[in-house]
Every structure is written in C-alpha cells, then in structure tokens.
Amino acid sequence: MRKHRWTVDLPLYAVFVFLAPNWVGPASWPVRAIPMLFLLPLLVRRRFPRTVTSLVLAGALVTYSTEIWAYDRGRAELGMAVVLFTLVQRGDRRSAALTTAAILALDVVWGFRWGPFTQNPTLTIVGIVPLHFAAWALGEFFRAKAQLTAEEEKRDEAQTRAAVAEERTRIARELHDVLAHSMSVIVLNAEGAKLARHRDPDAVDRTLDTIVHTGRDALAELRRLLEVLHAGQAARSPQPTLAGLRELVDQSGRDVTLDVTGDPGALPASAALQAYRIVQEALTNMIKHAPADATGRVGVAYQPPEVRIEVTNTGGHAQPAPTLPSSGRGLTGMRQRVEMYHGELTTGPLPDGGYRVRASLVVGP
Structure with missing residues (x-):
C-alpha cells in the first residue's frame, strides 16, 4: 500500500461516485453530474496538494453558485475534507489554515443563499463543521504516526551502523x-x-x-x-584457527558432524581465523534458535583460491528452543568477514524447517 497509495483511495472514490445525488431542476443527468468532474483532481492530491486544493475549492464554489448542483453538498464537503486532511498530513499547516477559512466561508455563503430553503438553516451550516474537524485531527494523527515510523527507521539504521x-x-x-x-x-x-x-x-x-x-x-x-579501520588497543589472547574446529563443534553440545577437506594449514592466518569465526557464529545461532534434538553439519572445504563454508541444521521434532537474548550482530559479523575477503554469504531456512549458512572467502590471487 505504501508503494501504491492510490489503492487506499479506491473506496473513497467509490463513495464520491455512488453517493446519493441531491440535484434539482429539469436539467439532464450529464449536466447534473458535472460536479463529479470537480473532484477528479483528488486523484493526484498527494503529488500536487496545493494545486488540487485550489481546484477542489473552486469546484465547490461553482457547485454552490448554481441551483441545479447546490443541494448536492455532501459530495463537495467530503472533497474539501479530503484536501484538508492531505495538507495537514503533509505538515503544511499554513495552507491547511487558509483552506479551513475558505471552507467556512463557502459554508456561510451556502447557508445564506440556500439555507433559508431548508428546514433548519443553522444546522446546515454548523452541522458540517465536525467533518472538517475530524479531517484535521486525522491528518495530525497520520502525520505523527509517519514521523514515529521514520524515527524508528533512523534508530534501527543507527544501531545497524554501530553494530x-x-x-x-x-x-x-x-x-x-x-x-x-x-x-x-x-x-x-x-x-x-x-x-x-x-x-x-x-x-x-x-x-x-x-x-x-x-x-x-x-x-x-x-x-x-x-x-577494516583498526581502532583501539588489540586483544592479547591467542586467536583460534581451523585446527580448533573439532573442539568448537564438541563444545556446542549438539549432534554436529564436521567435514574438513583440503589443506587448511596452507591458508593465511587471518583467513583461517575468519573462517573459524563464521563457523562459530553459525553454531551459536543453531544453539539459540534450533530445537534441542536438531542435528547439524559443518563443512569446510579449501579449494584454492577459495575457502567454502557451509553450516546447516535440521528442523528437529522437539519444541522450538526458547527465545534467547540476541544482539543481532551474528549475521552482520559474518557479512563483514566475507566482504573483507570479497566472498559471498547466503543464509536462509531449509524445507525441513532447518537453517543453512553458506559462505566463501577468496584467499588466492
């Protein structure tokens, strides 16, 4: 709906078309239906809000000046309420205030000219005010909601950048x-x-x-x-290598098989470290999110000039693991490590309910 907002307006346009007419005089139906044409600019109200507002107000003035159309007031008032809502939602309060004054002036003109021919002239003028009040209030509500959504998106983006x-x-x-x-x-x-x-x-x-x-x-x-923009003082603890994958798999506490092919010892030290970290993050995600009876497989293949890593787990049959606190940095870290070696990272669920992490590191020339 955000990409095609006009679809939200379809029910509104249907109201304009099927609203019961209240025309008088012997004129033909096409002549009586001319006020509908005054509302056509509403189709582009989001792109040209001020222009559309001027056209709708001008159409209302023409409608209220002609006896044939004057009593078909509901359609015109609803159109003016829509443009007022649009202006307020966009934050153009100055134009919205001028539009409100113009609407009130049109209602007063209508009341003095055509109101005496109704049963209650005062009610015909005052009774329409709540419609425009509601249009302003709804505009403020949706504007505040849009601002809140934008702030949340900025906050999420800032957290992602920090991670x-x-x-x-x-x-x-x-x-x-x-x-x-x-x-x-x-x-x-x-x-x-x-x-x-x-x-x-x-x-x-x-x-x-x-x-x-x-x-x-x-x-x-x-x-x-x-x-990677080195910052801060380096850690002093020795860093793990692919030789420690067996211990890492055993520490997971799950039924995980390990399959290493090629000669990991020929890898540059930093590439071996990044491969280890990717496997570590993938196993951590498995422990956090997979059922207790889920099984896994870790495959590391050194095929110059690439290292290919694949970590998968089954869906299991036990109850899903309880949701554990997550920093949301696991995939971010893996993506950074892969990008550093100009590789690729793909992640996603499997048909049996499991999950797969597949990564590659380009370590050759």
Missing part, C-alpha cells in the same frame, strides 16, 4: 594479532639467519624463504587491517 562499526573493530583487533605474529616470525628468522650465515648457508636460504613468505602474508594482512 557494523563494532564488528569491524573486533576484526581489526584480530588482524592486529595476526600481523604482530608475522612480524615476530620475520624478526626471529632474520636473527637466526644472521647467526647461521657462516655455519649453515643452506639454513640461511630456508630462513630467507620463510621470511619472504611471511612478509608477503603480512603485507596482505596489513592491507586488510587498513580496510
């Missing part, structure tokens, strides 16, 4: 440790090569190869570190 920033900082800290380790390896091997250059030249060559390999990895990690 992304926090996750990027966490990833940067982890990469900081990997980079620091690489620098330590380079320095230690350089010192060792310096001491062994006279006793074992072959060892020096092997050491230099290690330094070159480690240095290249360190440069790659440094680029990624800059990409």
